[in-house]
Amino acid sequence: xxxxxxxxxxxxxxxxxxxxxxxxxxxxxxxxxxxxxxxxxxxxxxxxxxx
Numbered sequence: 001x002x003x004x005x006x007x008x009x010x011x012x013x014x015x016x017x018x019x020x021x022x023x024x025x026x027x028x029x030x031x032x033x034x035x036x037x038x039x040x041x042x043x044x045x046x047x048x049x050x051x
Contacts, residue, residue: 016023038049 013023016026039046040049041047
């Protein structure tokens with residue numbers, strides 16, 4: 001499974017380079033956005049309350 005995930009990562013990095021996307025910065029931005037989300041637990045499942 002690790003080798004397959006490595007293939008996905010290599011493809012994603014190459015694609016982001018071709019498109020001129022700074023993937024590192026996009027990941028940082030997304031993590032900051034996700035930190036602000038609120039969740040509630042219902043029937044053992046986390047549900048997004050808001051963003």
